[in-house]
């Protein structure tokens with residue numbers, strides 16, 4: 001199935017239009033400013049309409065949420081499309097420890113523990129500044145179909161040289177068409193479910209050639225076998241003809257990525273000493289991409 005028939009046969013979710021309206025308002029209020037569309041987290045593929053079980057894709061959301069913070073720091077406006085309950089910019093720093101940072105003063109007030117000020121203040125300040133200046137819009141998805149529709153809707157609104165598309169989400173290659181899904185939870189006394197997965201059509205050709213041909217487009221390639229990573233990146237670049245593929249291996253993704261473009265291959269490595277200072281590989285990736293995007297914008301003048 002190609003992407004056109006996928007959208008023809010899978011109607012958009014009921015929440016789709018209002019969300020795209022929000023994105024449109026955000027884009028309109030940042031005309032001629034640099035905007036990045038960051039996708040983050042893994043898609044789910046439900047096996048029943050009343051979903052109890054689903055097939056998931058691996059991604060915690062660190063790559064996307066950390067990158068979103070650094071893009072804001074570089075002056076970008078950020079549309080952050082993330083898997084519900086995966087990591088979000090700023091909040092990610094406190095995911096497991098937020099309540100520990102506060103204390104009850106009396107039965108009418110609570111306050112932040114003074115000892116937490118130095119860690120909480122800089123993060124809260126950046127978050128508040130981004131929200132008050134309307135520079136961060138977060139929208140969420142859960143299923144593959146929701147993700148596919150939101151990518152289409154957003155990309156169609158992001159077709160200028162000032163837009164960067166940064167596809168860090170882990171998107172399932174397989175799915176079950178809703179027409180073939182059971183209505184209710186599969187019962188164990190029906191025996192083991194026989195699930196026929198279909199291939200998800202690639203939407204990158206539509207992104208690069210139809211929806212956002214003027215944007216600066218970066219896709220990610222995730223592999224587990226180091227032997228095939230570079231070949232896969234090169235073949236994606238040749239096939240989709242976009243600007244950059246970032247290759248990473250599941251086991252080393254936090255300290256090594258490969259940037260594959262028409263100009264060649266760049267290796268970005270975060271040393272142990274660097275990571276001990278709190279530096280994250282996403283900072284190195286984003287500052288590198290900012291320079292590439294600036295050169296791209298200049299080349300289009």
Ligand code: 9Z3
Nearest residue numbers: 059060061062063168169170171220221222
């Ligand atoms: C990535 O490769 C991301 O870097 C990770 C980040 C998912 C590895 P985490 O969220 O991990 O920080 O835990 N994303 C793209 C994965 C993907 O599905 N790529 C497709 C493919 O490899 C192409 S778009 O075929």
